[in-house]
Amino acid sequence: MAVASPMRDLAAIVGADNVLPGSTEPYGRDFTYEILRLHGVADAVVRPGDAGEVAEVLAWCYDRELPVIPRGGGTGYAGGAVPVDGGVVVALDRLTRVRSFEPHWWRAEVEAGLTTATVSRLARENGLLFPPNPGAPEQSQIGGNVATNAGGPRAFKYGVAGRWVTGIEAAVAPGELVRIGGATRKDVAGYDLRNLLVGSEGTLGIITAIWLRFVPAPEASASVAAFYPDPVSGCAAIGQALGSGLVPAAVEYADAGVLDASGGALEAELPAGARFLVLLELDGSTDEVRRSREEAVEALSDGAISILRPADAAEERALWRWRAGMGPAVTAVTGGRVSEDVAVPADRLVDVVVGVTEIGARHGLPACSLGHAGDGNVHGCFLLVPGDPDQLERAYRCSDELCELALTLGGTVSGEHGIGWIKRGRMTRQWGAVGAGMHAAVKAALDPKNLLNPGKKT
Ligand SMILES: Cc1cc2nc3c(=O)[nH]c(=O)nc-3n(C[C@H](O)[C@H](O)[C@H](O)COP(=O)(O)OP(=O)(O)OC[C@H]3O[C@@H](n4cnc5c(N)ncnc54)[C@H](O)[C@@H]3O)c2cc1C
Numbered sequence: 167m168a169v170a171s172p173m174r175d176l177a178a179i180v181g182a183d184n185v186l187p188g189s190t191e192p193y194g195r196d197f198t199y200e201i202l203r204l205h206g207v208a209d210a211v212v213r214p215g216d217a218g219e220v221a222e223v224l225a226w227c228y229d230r231e232l233p234v235i236p237r238g239g240g241t242g243y244a245g246g247a248v249p250v251d252g253g254v255v256v257a258l259d260r261l262t263r264v265r266s267f268e269p270h271w272w273r274a275e276v277e278a279g280l281t282t283a284t285v286s287r288l289a290r291e292n293g294l295l296f297p298p299n300p301g302a303p304e305q306s307q308i309g310g311n312v313a314t315n316a317g318g319p320r321a322f323k324y325g326v327a328g329r330w331v332t333g334i335e336a337a338v339a340p341g342e343l344v345r346i347g348g349a350t351r352k353d354v355a356g357y358d359l360r361n362l363l364v365g366s367e368g369t370l371g372i373i374t375a376i377w378l379r380f381v382p383a384p385e386a387s388a389s390v391a392a393f394y395p396d397p398v399s400g401c402a403a404i405g406q407a408l409g410s411g412l413v414p415a416a417v418e419y420a421d422a423g424v425l426d427a428s429g430g431a432l433e434a435e436l437p438a439g440a441r442f443l444v445l446l447e448l449d450g451s452t453d454e455v456r457r458s459r460e461e462a463v464e465a466l467s468d469g470a471i472s473i474l475r476p477a478d479a480a481e482e483r484a485l486w487r488w489r490a491g492m493g494p495a496v497t498a499v500t501g502g503r504v505s506e507d508v509a510v511p512a513d514r515l516v517d518v519v520v521g522v523t524e525i526g527a528r529h530g531l532p533a534c535s536l537g538h539a540g541d542g543n544v545h546g547c548f549l550l551v552p553g554d555p556d557q558l559e560r561a562y563r564c565s566d567e568l569c570e571l572a573l574t575l576g577g578t579v580s581g582e583h584g585i586g587w588i589k590r591g592r593m594t595r596q597w598g599a600v601g602a603g604m605h606a607a608v609k610a611a612l613d614p615k616n617l618l619n620p621g622k623k624t
Contacts, residue, residue: 172210172232172254179214179222184260186211193255196242197302198588201502203552208235208249213257217277217335217343217374220256224372225341227254233617236368238310239281241302243505244586246314246367246622253620256372258309265375269294272380273332273349278309278373285378294380297324300582301490309373315365317582319416319447319489322540324381328364333377336363338370339613349377362608367584368619370612384449387415388459389482391474392466393440397421399469400442401516404539407446407465408512412458414540416447420492421519423534423547428495433484437472442519444539445489492536493545499532502552504561505545508572509581512542521571522546528567529560543581544572569595585623593624 176185186193188208198204209232214220227234233253240247249255261279268274269292276285283303289296300306300316310316311327312334333347346360347353353360363371394400404417420428422441429436444466448458463473476482497503510518519535522544526533532549548564550557569579569592579585579592594602609616 175226176210176212176223179226180212180219184213192240193237193257194249196240196245196247198243198245201505204245204248204588206249208255209252211255211257213260215260220372220374221337221341221343223256224337228340228615228617231615231617233620235619236372238307239305241306242314242586243583245588246584246586248587250587251621258307261374273378275375275377276308277375278307280308282306282308282311289380290383293383295383296330296380298327298330308376312364312376313366313368313373314584317538319418319538322417322538323413323415328361330378331360331364331376332379334360334363334373335375336371336373339618347377351379367586367623369609369623370618386452386455387447387449388455389476389485390446390459390462390466391485392444392470393437393472394442394469395439395471397442397516397519400444403466403468403470404444405513406468407462410461410465412461412465414446415449417540418445418489419443419539420536421534423532424492424496424536427499428492431491431495432488434474439471496534496547500549500551503547503549504565505547506565506568507543507545507580507582508568508577509541509543510572510575510577512540514575515539515542517575518544518571522568525564525567529564531557531560531564541581587622590621590624
């Protein structure tokens with residue numbers, strides 16, 4: 167339905183200052199712009215001030231059959247927050263209240279627009295830990311983390327974002343607020359609607375607030391970085407470490423291409439011949455960490471060229487800064503990349519690591535990978551010069567083949583970033599007709615006019 171003056175009507179709900187022209191940046195893009203130049207123009211951008219206004223905006227859009235695109239911090243890697251076909255972008259960045267925080271009960275109720283870093287700081291400053299730590303915490307929002315069920319390095323020990331959610335408040339079609347769960351930690355009444363909203367990428371409702379649980383912060387942490395001559399020996403060492411009974415908080419890896427691109431930024435020199443990195447973080451009591459670090463060094467030593475043990479907290483931070491800079495260092499090699507986030511059973515990691523470079527070579531593109539080894543989660547990168555349509559086409563073919571490989575190995579086309587816009591169509595390949603039909607039926611039941619982030623997560 168054409169709407170004569172969305173700006174004026176929406177201003178009546180959220181105030182004139184909080185309705186922006188649809189072309190306002192950065193609301194037309196997320197982090198896929200950096201890599202793929204994906205970009206959209208909305209009919210309008212609205213910034214509601216509370217949950218009630220979010221529901222009113224949704225009701226107004228639903229009535230007029232205007233698509234609604236929920237937007238968190240815009241750090242997504244799947245184009246989920248991009249208004250590719252117009253519609254109203256609903257930005258949550260003004261919903262930043264901590265509604266309640268009870269450190270003694272390890273819990274809080276926060277609004278969706280609070281940044282991930284703010285939630286983590288709130289926990290940390292009160293002796294608690296909020297474990298999910300996806301890589302752009304100062305910008306991503308807790309609502310976006312829950313809407314994508316984000317992971318990050320510590321997901322190996324602590325699980326993904328949804329594990330830390332005990333309740334969700336959301337605006338749902340045709341424009342009402344619903345609360346599912348709350349501060350109660352256990353709840354098996356009814357279908358698990360809370361976890362249906364977790365990871366739904368804005369296609370089933372707009373999350374306005376979340377009840378979170380925390381854990382007491384571990385007393386200490388320590389890291390171990392082990393370097394290997396090839397992925398086979400590195401992946402075998404990961405199996406050895408996990409088989410020995412160690413429970414690291416994080417088990418990360420990087421392959422030769424990533425080490426080539428980022429090795430110069432490692433404060434300690436990259437050991438000669440290093441073609442594969444395994445990076446562990448261990449946490450717990452001071453005694454536990456001391457003991458498990460020794461065990462980790464022993465378990466990782468088979469086949470290792472060298473093992474690095476940071477001497478103090480400053481060296482620890484430097485090591486993880488290096489890890490955080492690997493993605494940008496890889497992009498800088500040619501200026502652009504198509505990147506995937508497939509996941510496979512952890513014992514098949516080596517097949518995917520080798521597969522990425524083989525697929526890239528077949529299509530004439532430099533390729534490398536890094537990721538969360540303990541979860542078998544591989545960020546396969548196919549490098550290209552931005553603006554070269556032939557390279558982009560080949561990179562997409564590489565992505566398709568990598569997804570096929572992950573499915574053949576019993577894995578998933580997305581372990582972290584979601585399907586969004588850029589991976590549309592892939593889910594059916596993973597789930598088959600019956601599974602995809604159930605998925606579509608849920609969408610039709612909760613969003614009968616298909617206006618909540620249409621075209622995404624399909
Ligand atoms: C440098 C870097 C490192 C990253 N590392 C990781 C990582 O380790 N692990 C990982 O999982 N991800 C990672 N990401 C991806 C990204 O940070 C996560 O997906 C994050 O959770 C997205 O949050 P956001 O607030 O930016 O969401 P956006 O990008 O704004 O939106 C993402 C999706 O969620 C929907 N959405 C957002 N907010 C809401 C809401 N309140 N209600 C309903 N739907 C909503 C949007 O419609 C969209 O579909 C990384 C990104 C960057 C740039």
